[in-house]
Amino acid sequence: IWKNNRGLNFRKLNSEWICQSSLFSCLFVHICTCVFLVILISLCIRLAAVGFLTVSSTVTMSAPFFLGKVIDTIYSTGTDIETMTASLTSLCIMLTGVFLCGGAANAARVYLMEVSGQQIIRNLRGSIFMSILRQEVAFFDKNRTGELINRLSADSAIVGRSITDNLSDGLRAVAQAVAGVSMMFYVSPSLASFVLLIVPPMAALAVIYGRYLRSISKRTQDALAQATQLAEERISNLRTVRAFGKELSEVNAYKQKADFVLSLAKKEAKMRAGFFGVTGLSGNLMILSVLYKGGLLMANHHMTVGELSSFLMYTFWVGISIAGLSSFYSELMKGFGAGARLWELLERKPEFPLDEGHVLPPEQLKGQLEFCNVSFAYPTRKEAHIFQNLNLLVPAGTIMAVVGPSGSGKSSLVSLLLRLYDPDSGLITIDGHDIRDLNPYWLRAHIGTVSQEPVLFSCSIRDNIAYGATDPDAVTTEDIYRAAKVANAFDFVQRFPKGFDTVVGEKGVLLSGRTLWWKSRFYSQISNPKILLLDEATSALDSENESLVQEALERLMEGRTVVIIAHRLSTIKNADTVAVLDQRQIAECGNPTELLSNREGQFRKLMEKQSHEKGKGAEFILEPYPQKE
Ligand SMILES: Nc1ncnc2c1ncn2[C@@H]1O[C@H](COP(=O)(O)OP(=O)(O)OP(=O)(O)O)[C@@H](O)[C@H]1O
Numbered sequence: 134i135w136k137n138n139r140g141l142n143f144r145k146l147n148s149e150w151i152c153q154s155s156l157f158s159c160l161f162v163h164i165c166t167c168v169f170l171v172i173l174i175s176l177c178i179r180l181a182a183v184g185f186l187t188v189s190s191t192v193t194m195s196a197p198f199f200l201g202k203v204i205d206t207i208y209s210t211g212t213d214i215e216t217m218t219a220s221l222t223s224l225c226i227m228l229t230g231v232f233l234c235g236g237a238a239n240a241a242r243v244y245l246m247e248v249s250g251q252q253i254i255r256n257l258r259g260s261i262f263m264s265i266l267r268q269e270v271a272f273f274d275k276n277r278t279g280e281l282i283n284r285l286s287a288d289s290a291i292v293g294r295s296i297t298d299n300l301s302d303g304l305r306a307v308a309q310a311v312a313g314v315s316m317m318f319y320v321s322p323s324l325a326s327f328v329l330l331i332v333p334p335m336a337a338l339a340v341i342y343g344r345y346l347r348s349i350s351k352r353t354q355d356a357l358a359q360a361t362q363l364a365e366e367r368i369s370n371l372r373t374v375r376a377f378g379k380e381l382s383e384v385n386a387y388k389q390k391a392d393f394v395l396s397l398a399k400k401e402a403k404m405r406a407g408f409f410g411v412t413g414l415s416g417n418l419m420i421l422s423v424l425y426k427g428g429l430l431m432a433n434h435h436m437t438v439g440e441l442s443s444f445l446m447y448t449f450w451v452g453i454s455i456a457g458l459s460s461f462y463s464e465l466m467k468g469f470g471a472g473a474r475l476w477e478l479l480e481r482k483p484e485f486p487l488d489e490g491h492v493l494p495p496e497q498l499k500g501q502l503e504f505c506n507v508s509f510a511y512p513t514r515k516e517a518h519i520f521q522n523l524n525l526l527v528p529a530g531t532i533m534a535v536v537g538p539s540g541s542g543k544s545s546l547v548s549l550l551l552r553l554y555d556p557d558s559g560l561i562t563i564d565g566h567d568i569r570d571l572n573p574y575w576l577r578a579h580i581g582t583v584s585q586e587p588v589l590f591s592c593s594i595r596d597n598i599a600y601g602a603t604d605p606d607a608v609t610t611e612d613i614y615r616a617a618k619v620a621n622a623f624d625f626v627q628r629f630p631k632g633f634d635t636v637v638g639e640k641g642v643l644l645s646g647r648t649l650w651w652k653s654r655f656y657s658q659i660s661n662p663k664i665l666l667l668d669e670a671t672s673a674l675d676s677e678n679e680s681l682v683q684e685a686l687e688r689l690m691e692g693r694t695v696v697i698i699a700h701r702l703s704t705i706k707n708a709d710t711v712a713v714l715d716q717r718q719i720a721e722c723g724n725p726t727e728l729l730s731n732r733e734g735q736f737r738k739l740m741e742k743q744s745h746e747k748g749k750g751a752e753f754i755l756e757p758y759p760q761k762e
């Protein structure tokens with residue numbers, strides 16, 4: 134306002150504007166404060182965890198030094214029982230206090246790391262889920278559901294664990310190894326240099342092992358994703374599996390996939406066993422060499438018994454830390470292996486961004502649809518062209534029926550209009566605007582679809598209906614009842630004991646099959662779209678339901694641009710125009726009665742074929758074909 138209205142008289146600003154702007158600034162400040170606090174708290178949690186880690190590691194690593202002092206006290210005080218008791222008591226009381234602090238710090242560290250680890254996994258899963266849902270439809274043609282679910286659940290858990298709990302344990306092992314080695318040098322530099330000769334060969338072994346583990350972990354997660362993919366597909370299509378009696382062969386197929394996972398796990402186990410065997414052996418060799426060389430140093434009075442004991446304990450601790458480090462390294466490499474695909478998924482930019490850089494058309498939508506020289510092939514089957522230079526115009530407010538043989542591309546037209554795919558060349562426009570320039574959310578909100586395979590989510594019928602609205606929370610019960618009445622389904626749903634609160638099962642199977650799927654999907658046209666795409670809308674209905682739905686459809690089609698994709702005469706009887714799809718183009722387009730009167734025409738032949746299939750003669754088509762008034 135300051136920039137654009139320099140001549141603005143501030144006295145003229147009304148109090149409502151001032152109230153609103155101060156409300157917005159308050160809200161803005163509140164949001165900023167909340168975000169800042171959340172960041173501060175999570176930072177504090179991590180800092181506190183690191184603090185507790187430092188305290189617990191310092192206490193742990195100082196223990197051998199003080200225990201060595203206790204031993205030396207025992208030796209130096211000789212046989213004077215009273216002095217020894219006094220010295221030992223004070224030393225032990227002091228050390229018990231220190232150890233208590235160390236124990237408490239360790240418990241706090243484990244708790245904090247566990248909590249922040251779970252937070253990281255939650256955030257990771259949220260980001261992956263968002264990244265999956267943002268991808269274009271063609272991505273889901275190439276990547277199967279089961280595989281993606283495996284990435285979301287199993288892979289993210291492995292990656293999360295490897296960078297949280299594991300990282301905390303790894304940091305602790307590093308801190309303790311560094312402190313232990315330093316103390317070993319402090320207690321006896323010559324003994325330390327001798328013992329640590331074993332480290333370089335162990336490090337080389339660890340690098341080789343890490344590389345192997347990383348690649349095998351990637352292969353294992355891929356194999357697991359394939360097994361999950363098979364299971365997901367078969368479980369979600371259980372009725373087909375049961376109908377063909379394929380349970381046993383499917384179990385065998387799954388077992389084969391699981392066997393492959395097992396064989397990879399066995400390879401990993403062999404490698405792990407070898408590595409941990411070698412690290413265990415080297416730990417014992419270190420202890421042995423300490424005793425050997427340390428014994429000699431003691432004999433030459435270069436070391437006291439307390440120093441040797443401290444050194445021995447440090448060697449134990451360093452050994453344990455190295456074992457911890459190798460398991461940290463293994464888990465980290467496993468995490469990297471499992472994470473490779475996750476990063477790909479997180480990094481992947483969808484081919485059509487959901488909302489960036491798009492505009493809303495300035496004027497009110499009328500609903501004219503046009504395909505201009507459209508050529509298209511599915512990204513997974515680039516060689517099979519679905520359309521080549523296809524042209525089609527659907528004037529605003531008219532009803533166009535698209536017919537054609539199976540596989541001619543009728544449903545593909547709908548997919549292109551919804552911008553689930555982009556054409557390879559040519560233009561698709563709505564009111565003259567290229568749909569690629571329009572905001573996809575806006576586009577889909579103004580196009581209502583009733584698809585061949587409508588799906589219900591496993592929640593109440595009420596929630597399923599509200600799902601179609603732009604803001605489901607704003608949908609009132611009256612809106613839901615109205616949508617159901619328009620769809621001729623109000624009485625039908627009210628007959629359920631819980632009415633609109635009836636929870637439907639997976640894919641709506643708790644209700645009476647496909648009839649309800651279709652109807653319920655239809656309720657979701659609650660957003661009152663200007664353009665309706667009906668894909669095989671009534672193909673799954675019995676005659677009673679078909680007439681109910683037909684009646685509802687007729688009511689709904691009023692004043693909208695409608696594209697009906699159907700084979701049936703009954704479903705296209707209201708059409709103003711019929712377009713026949715064949716050979717990747719529109720073969721015929723015109724008034725249905727005129728098209729039917731052409732005996733050599735494609736539409737006539739299609740309809741004749743259908744009426745013969747129904748056991749009726751060709752006359753059937755011409756005689757009762759309803760004339761639109
Ligand atoms: N996602 C996809 N990926 C690759 N090919 C596809 C995809 N969807 C459909 N097809 C293929 O595109 C062609 C046209 O399919 P489409 O479903 O549009 O035809 P249709 O005329 O609606 O068929 P029907 O009447 O049998 O439903 C078919 O050969 C089909 O196998």
